[in-house]
Amino acid sequence: MKKDLEQLKKNLTEMQFAVTQENGTEPPFRNEYWNEQRDGIYVDIVSGKPLFSSLDKFDAGCGWPSFTKPIEEQEILEKDDYSHFMIRTEVRSKTAHSHLGHVFNDGPEPNGLRYCINSAALRFIPKEDLDKEGYGEFKKLFEQQ
Template identity: 50%
Template sequence: MTRISKTDEQWREALSHDEFMVTRRKATERAFTGRYWDTVDMGIYRCVCCGTPLFASDTKFDAGCGWPSYFEPLDPANVREETDTSHGMIRTEVLCNVCDAHLGHVFPDGPPPTGLRYCINSLSLVFEPADET
């Protein structure tokens, strides 16, 4: 896996202000406001920073939380988990394993088969619709 590293200036040039704040500064978009929280189309969700494929639409489910939620990553090698102790909580942060973009958090309250809920900011993703041919 080839890692991608850029300066803050390079990331700011490549991303919108809000995408930069979420992916590079670990901000969180407001619930029910993201571009993909209610998307039901078939396709692949990629990292907005580097294009790495992260989640497939067939693992997306309505968690009722207002963020896109998935029960597993497309390829576990493409995401990394770290302990997040910010805001007086202990959570598991999910990052892109290629460019270190903050994606969101994973919780143990998802559906079968994994029981996991990858709660991901829409601003950290770009959707690639499935080819309909």
């Protein structure tokens, strides 16, 4: 386990490591994807597993990327978070167990959810690069648009 953390420290930026491994939070409005407008998918920076789609992204005005739902529910873990004198629901990736952010029940319809996710926990794959990056199976999401 210690070896894995040392390798992650080498592969991730300081902010990516702090967010994904130490449950950190990056600054709002000063992160890579809060205002990303292109079509594509967002994958876990650690495992590469697909997490969210731009089709489910919306501007929540909070300064972090926000989504109504994950691409694949089984890759998302939710757990109670009582830190910072609040009661929230933390969102983690199942495969890498990376801290991603939190989910709130103040989102838009159809489900009323807002997955508020740290950019530092994500890597964006533009739809035109899906094949090249090994995520070709997700092109169908954008063909239905």
